[in-house]
Amino acid sequence: MSPARVASSVDYEPAGELKIGQVGIANLRVRTLDVARLGEEMRDRVSRAPKLFERAAVIVDFGGxxxxxxxxxxxxxxxxxxxxxxxxxxxxxxxSENEKLAVALGLPLLSKFRAQYESASPVSAAAPAEAAEPQADAIAASTAPRSETATASATEVAKGGGEPGLMQAAPVRSGQQVYAENRDLTVLASVGAGAEVIADGSIHIYGPLRGRALAGAQGNEKARIFCRAFHAELVAVAGHYKVLEDIPKELRGKPVQVWLEHDELKLATLDGPPAP
Known part of the structure; x- marks a missing residue:
């Protein structure tokens, strides 16, 4: 066979095309090195929001x-x-010790997650004081247990048919979590950066939303999120989520509703076109 024929028979097309894209990965910031406790907290989180966290990719951060x-x-x-x-x-x-640990574990290192913890997002002078709290990773899987204060201040409302809603009167602050199991959640105050509100039904927030809001945690695709001032790190309905970087800038600070339509998460201002 001639050299020309050999060259023409070689396939130079790659078998796989590699591109670097943006993906949502949960970040577990380890605050207390208690393996049993960390495992139990993550198991509880997965059981309460399986559509979002089950088999989710997690970055482990020992920087704290x-x-x-x-x-x-x-x-x-x-x-x-x-x-x-x-x-x-x-x-x-x-x-450097963390780098050696990654080699020993056979895991890669990702640098962006540490950087996001070390620098807080810019805060305007007009923003409430709570906005100055350090920003956690946009989709951080916090190790903080559910706040006893937040749980104790939640009261039941709407005693009519079906499960009553859960009403949270006090602000939900960084590291705290409120969960409304099998019902809607109404927050009369703010949800701070690094805080998390979860409901199996819909979520109504009458103050600024700066943390994470997860509606339809058990898979209810008809659940919605409503808030008066939208600055969310993450919003999700039935496991479909968007992080701050994915959300149009013109919605920030506005009254917003979030809903699921044909497996796609939709966001719109409350005074805009009505959602179907």
């Missing part, structure tokens, strides 16, 4: 600890997270 854990402890944590129903896929970038 005084010392990087040893490989054996880190492996135990990864096993606990897998048993809880999520998939740890990388470590967040930190110190």
């Amino acid at each position: 600890l005084a010392a990087t854990p040893d490989a054996a402890t880190a492996r135990d944590l990864l096993d606990a997270l897998r048993s809880a129903g999520v998939l740890p896929v990388a470590l967040a970038y930190g110190s």
